[in-house]
Amino acid sequence: MTKELKILAACFAAFAIALKLAYYREGTLTALKTAAALYWLFVIPGYAMMLHWRNRLGLAERMAMGTVAAIALTGIASYYIGLAGLKLQNQTLILPLAIIAASFLAYLKFSARKTQQQQ
């Protein structure tokens, strides 16, 4: 897991550089801020959501498809939570955190169950 987190951090740098290269007239700080926002909203939650398939799929595949899954899930959850009364302005920190926490807990739970079954 530590190794994957290091790769995740390296990918953040690669993503920020990709943004800066493509949008080269934009300031470095804005490119970094944008990369950080997208990472927090979609990439990290996507990575967490895909932890369940950690031993079945490669990291690159999990990160890419996890990001797509996180865009879908975040959009859906944000819509319903907004209708329930939590305004969008208050969701930017809570929503990704909730997805990350729920995914991580599910991963731990299923990993523990799997270990028990193996024993």
Place this chain on the structure above:
Amino acid sequence: MDREKFEGILEAALLITFFTAMLYLGPAATAQRQIMHDHPAGYAASDSFQHQARAESIRQMGQYRNEASYIVAGHTDVVGFYPPILYHATVLVSNLAGMETYDALMLIIGLAIALGAIAAYFLTRGLGRAVAALALPLTLFMATGKPFLGAVTFGQMPFMLSALFLIATAWAITKLSEPKGYLLAAIFLAGTVMTHTSETIFLAMLLAAVLAASTIAAIKKFGIAGIKSAVKENRQLLLALAAAAAIAAYFIPMFIGIWVKALPYRFNVERISASFPAATVFPTDFGFMLAAILAGIAATALLAIKKRDEFANLTKSKLFPLLFSAYMLIAGFGTYAGFGLRSFQLRLAWPLLLAPLAAFGTYHALRMFLRIGKLPKSSQYAACIAITLLLSGAAMGMHYEQPSPGSMDKDRWEAMNWISGNTPKDASVYVLYSHVYSQTSSLYNTQRRTYFLELQQFAGMLNSLGSTGELNRTSYVTIPSDSGPNFPYRTGLFSFDRHIATTKTSDNIDICSADYYLIDKAFPQQELTQANLYLMRLLLGGNSTTEYDSPSAAVLRNNNKDDDCIGKQA
């Protein structure tokens, strides 16, 4: 370094390169190489402004229960009818990154395009890494200004994100045998439902065919008991469908009660899109890459014959990505079977959807003519990467077209912002003809009731002035509003009625009945500029005052409302 690790590094480098290239050639070029702008960049038509204005209205409201009144002709109870995912994702990015919603929307669409290429790669990867690499050259077409990216910036934004979810659903279907694999398929499928639902319908037709093929095969084998066996065999897929329906349970009744009723299926044969004639995609738009697609069709047909036993369980077969791709090719020709705009839209994502076919075709051509099948695995992969880079360079060299930077500019944008920030909420704004504001959804950004004088009526007004010396004050104007779904409002939790019968989306309006005037001062044609400036002088002579002025646009306040607001001619 072992082979697996070496190939893994090569793969990561390839994907990062293509991701960056897609952004660079497409979305970043549209955005003039900047993430943030002082006006919407890349927005080229009314529909794109409609999505931008809706995203901004949701940001301001903090949720999407109802449409903002200025988008739906003043109604305050029209239900938020559009699939919401794109808007919510946009607002979250906008809020967190501190950027305008128009920039966040374009950024998300850019990411959807670039991620679409990566998703197409992983969908193809079930056929092997080398084949998957060959899927990438075709995906680059998504970044070309005409017709692909151009159509997206013309307003096919929700479609683009939905196309990404569509490919991701196909990928997830190939992973259904993984533990809890159905969850991924459910999320992606629900994503298509709640982003742009027509893609769900196309996919549902394919899945229905897959399930039918599986059931028929099981019945042939086990008789009527085969139905039970088919259900068991496709349990994960059925679970995914049920979970997706549960996730989208609140939105699906809205889709059926609003969209299906407003836009029912009608048989019609269309060769060119009536809605987007300039953005109609034809297979020949792929140039020499069409040969790869055709080779892919032939190779898929041969493989399908060879592996016909696998039709009983297609979702577990390597055939699935290829059949999905071939199906999307056929679905794009649904324009000849009444699917009209929806099939034309599907064609816009052909560079992503047909990538598995093109990859398979190219791979088999390489095996046949260059004998790469005889190379060791690592060399085979490296050779395919080299061919991928060559094909990509050639395809973009021959077919790349710079995308449009859009129609809006800072002055005209600020004029609308001035109106939204400085006029009473119930003020009405009369907009003289403008080649920019003629994309009338852009006028939602005034957040006021607007009357837009179309070119024909504008010419009529000028003609009457020229012939009689009197300005004909009353003209037929457009009242910009999103009237497609007929202004639906709730009559129950899942029942709707419509305001359309009592709502005017165009009307005869007296120019002097407006509170404000929005006047474009700079046309490419000097005559139009002179005409608008002349009308502006008449309004100023009739006791209007200039409230906002810039080289391109001005806002006047009518101080003689419902009286004679036209001054004497010079």
